[in-house]
Amino acid sequence: MALVTHGNSEFDRDTAVTRRAPGVYDAHLSAGWTIIQAVNGGYLLALMGRALGDALPHPDPMSVTAHYLTASAPGPAVIRTEVVRTGRTMSTGTATLVQFAEDGSEIERLRVLAAYGDLGTLPDDVRTTAKPPAIPPYEHCLGTDSAPGGRPAIPGSTAIAERLALRLDPETAGWAVGAPSGKGEMRAWFGLADGREPDPLSLLLTVDALPPTAFEMGLSGWVPxxxxxxxxxxxxxxxxxxxxxxxxxLAGGFLEEDAEVWDSEDRLVAQSRQLARAVLQG
Incomplete structure (x- = not known):
């Protein structure tokens, strides 16, 4: 068996996997990355990315698509990977994550198809109309300790909130004080609470770590x-x-969320789109 991880931050420890056999990895889904009772989808994506990064010959995730089949729970899990194709500049693989019922039967939680490459070898040419989001300075944005009178600006903090350095743009945080804007927007400064610097793997968490845009649309509840x-x-x-x-x-009980992630040098470092189910009240 071989432990697969890099670094010793909480994120690195909690996304570590152990190679049991070629393409087969044991993992433990940490309760520290849960929302309500389910494990966060971005954390799961990073965990799968860790296993695929070991199974494939290229170092960096470039495109990762995940279908979430059933809600994952904290505890042991098994990840099985398969190399689909390898080339000079990119490789492609699949991965499944399973957990086990009380009777020992497998429950598939997540299935992923991913393309990996080497981001360090990409050309420097950039031609874009995209612009960084207009967010107030970090100190003017709202964290869990920012509300007047000590009331958390992000109420009902879950376990994952304790692991994030998240500062919400006040214009998209009205939901936190009972005054949502009605717009489907969420903007924030983002980091890990223990100071771990971002890298391609942690970006898989970042794209799915903010509160749902549905909150700012005046709805509340679970958005899997x-x-x-x-x-x-x-x-x-x-x-x-x-x-x-x-x-x-937002229609028919489903909504899309389009995310952009920009780094400290004003570079667009990640994009995502997800389809989510609105299990909401409001």
């Missing part, structure tokens, strides 16, 4: 991810990230 595709565009520079998420359409 059905499908999430993340594109990693560049290795991020050290420092806090800026994340902007938008929803244009």
């Amino acid at each position: 991810t059905v499908e999430l595709t993340a594109h990693i565009r560049h290795r991020p520079a050290p420092g806090p990230l800026r994340v902007a998420i938008t929803t244009r359409n």
Whole structure:
């Protein structure tokens, strides 16, 4: 058996996997990354990314698509990977994550298809109309300790909130004080609470770590991810990230969330789109 991890931050420890056999990894889903009772989808994506990074010959996730089949629970899990194709500049693989019922039967939680490459070898040419989100300075944004009178600006903090250095743009935090804007927008400064610097693997967490845009649309409840595709565009520079998420359409009980992640050097380092189910009240 071989432990697969890099670094000793809480994120690195909690996304570590143990190679039991070629393509088969044991993992433990940490309760520290839960929302309500389910394990966060971005954390799961990073965990799968860790296993695929060991199974494939290229170092960096570039495109990762995940279908969330059933809600994952804290505890042991098994990840099985398969190398689909390897080339000179990119490789492709699949991964499944399973947990076990009380009778020992397998429950598949998550299935992933991913393309890996080397972000350090990409050309420097950038031609884009994308612009970093307009977010107030870090100190003017709202964290869990920012509300008047000591009331948390992000109420009902869950376990994952304790592991994030999250500062919400006040214009997209009205839901936290009972005054949502009605717009499907969420913007924030983002980092890990223990100071670990961002890298391509942690970006898989970042794209799915903010509160749901549905909250700012005046709804509340659970918003489980059905499908999430993340594109990693560049290795991020050290420092806090800026994340902007938008929803244009909530219909039939489902909504999409489009995310952009920008680093401290004003580079677009990750993008994602997810389809989520609105199990909401409001």
